[in-house]
Amino acid sequence: MTLIKSKLPTTGTTIFTRMSALAAQYDALNLSQGYPDFDPPQALLEAMSRAIKEGNNQYAPMAGLPALREQLAGQLALHRNVNCNPDTEITIVPGATEGIYCSIMASVHSGDEVIVLDPCYDSYAPAIHMAGGRAIHVALQGDSFAPDWAAIEAALSPRSRMIVINSPHNPTGTTWSEADLQTLEKLAQQHNLLVCSDEVYEHLVYDGQQHHSVLQRPGLRERAFAHFSFGKTFSVTGWKTGYCVAPPALTAELRKVHQFVAFVAVTPVQQAIADFLTSDPGYPATLADTYQRRRDLFCHALEPSRFTLRPSQGTYFQLLDYSAISDLPDRQLSEEWTRSPGIASIPVSVFYQRAPRQGLLRFCFAKRDEVLLEAAEMLCKI
Numbered sequence: 001m002t003l004i005k006s007k008l009p010t011t012g013t014t015i016f017t018r019m020s021a022l023a024a025q026y027d028a029l030n031l032s033q034g035y036p037d038f039d040p041p042q043a044l045l046e047a048m049s050r051a052i053k054e055g056n057n058q059y060a061p062m063a064g065l066p067a068l069r070e071q072l073a074g075q076l077a078l079h080r081n082v083n084c085n086p087d088t089e090i091t092i093v094p095g096a097t098e099g100i101y102c103s104i105m106a107s108v109h110s111g112d113e114v115i116v117l118d119p120c121y122d123s124y125a126p127a128i129h130m131a132g133g134r135a136i137h138v139a140l141q142g143d144s145f146a147p148d149w150a151a152i153e154a155a156l157s158p159r160s161r162m163i164v165i166n167s168p169h170n171p172t173g174t175t176w177s178e179a180d181l182q183t184l185e186k187l188a189q190q191h192n193l194l195v196c197s198d199e200v201y202e203h204l205v206y207d208g209q210q211h212h213s214v215l216q217r218p219g220l221r222e223r224a225f226a227h228f229s230f231g232k233t234f235s236v237t238g239w240k241t242g243y244c245v246a247p248p249a250l251t252a253e254l255r256k257v258h259q260f261v262a263f264v265a266v267t268p269v270q271q272a273i274a275d276f277l278t279s280d281p282g283y284p285a286t287l288a289d290t291y292q293r294r295r296d297l298f299c300h301a302l303e304p305s306r307f308t309l310r311p312s313q314g315t316y317f318q319l320l321d322y323s324a325i326s327d328l329p330d331r332q333l334s335e336e337w338t339r340s341p342g343i344a345s346i347p348v349s350v351f352y353q354r355a356p357r358q359g360l361l362r363f364c365f366a367k368r369d370e371v372l373l374e375a376a377e378m379l380c381k382i
């Protein structure tokens with residue numbers, strides 16, 4: 001007799017766990033999973049150790065430490081010119097993934113449909129499914145990965161409740177323009193859609209561009225959950241803390257779910273980030289330059305290779321097109337290259353419900369210079 005009936009019967013171990021395990025097994029350079037291999041700012045590490053020693057070790061308030069929410073309201077005003085009330089519109093969560101899950105759980109009822117744009121981060125569809133909804137997958141456009149508005153509109157139905165968007169975009173490194181957000185605003189208003197906006201890479205935008213947030217457009221601001229991650233902004237993915245900004249009515253519903261999923265985020269992390277931002281509010285604005293330098297180092301070193309480099313406008317991911325080298329499926333090739341010559345990447349097809357045949361691998365460039373140069377040298381020999 002079966003003891004448990006799976007709620008996610010088609011879900012297995014994620015590709016990130018698999019590729020990292022394979023990289024460890026073959027002692028390969030691991031450019032697969034998206035995390036930095038360098039230290040966060042020293043002042044943040046010191047703030048964390050101070051926060052623990054000074055007794056910030058018990059539950060924080062459910063919505064997050066007031067001092068941190070105040071700082072974040074200041075950050076939104078400073079970087080995005082957005083006003084928000086830290087008491088009623090900001091919730092600190094144990095990672096953006098939990099925030100996204102709670103916003104979907106709070107909004108999606110049985111039978112509701114949610115538009116997701118493939119390729120996409122792997123937590124969206126399972127969260128929609130667990131809420132009793134249906135993820136309607138619409139592919140981003142072929143080579144550009146821009147939103148295909150005609151296809152999105154065609155996928156809408158009277159049951160459509162929400163659209164999930166992500167810019168800067170994992171895995172492709174593309175960013176949405178102001179015009180894209182304007183089109184989304186019109187569409188969301190017309191169809192009364194909620195918007196779940198994953199903006200965890202907001203500060204990693206290159207070549208002098210600006211990040212465009214849903215919080216900056218009034219027609220989206222009133223219907224959006226915007227998700228952010230300290231893991232990305234402060235190079236501390238293992239601290240698993242982030243925040244969600246949404247209007248009071250949406251925040252109230254999100255918190256009802258959050259209080260029974262995690263209840264709170266980790267207290268000393270919140271205190272440390274509040275202290276760090278108090279002393280260095282401009283730090284997030286320095287990220288674009290430091291990551292752009294890493295991207296440029298990696299891309300420049302890849303110039304003699306046989307790969308075609310797709311433009312990476314944001315995030316810390318670079319797509320390499322290998323179609324001039326091989327016509328093997330991307331999963332097979334990424335595993336093969338992890339074993340020999342010893343470099344791990346993520347096949348882009350795993351981010352799709354129905355992947356086109358593309359020949360694209362995703363490499364994370366949040367790595368030390370010597371690792372990026374060694375990786376590029378290996379790739380140039382392929």
Ligand SMILES: Cc1ncc(COP(=O)(O)O)c(C=O)c1O
Binds near residue numbers: 241
């Ligand atoms: C697009 C996207 N959203 C969310 C997350 C998760 O953020 P967190 O670690 O804060 O849960 C990631 C992490 O890789 C991501 O790439």
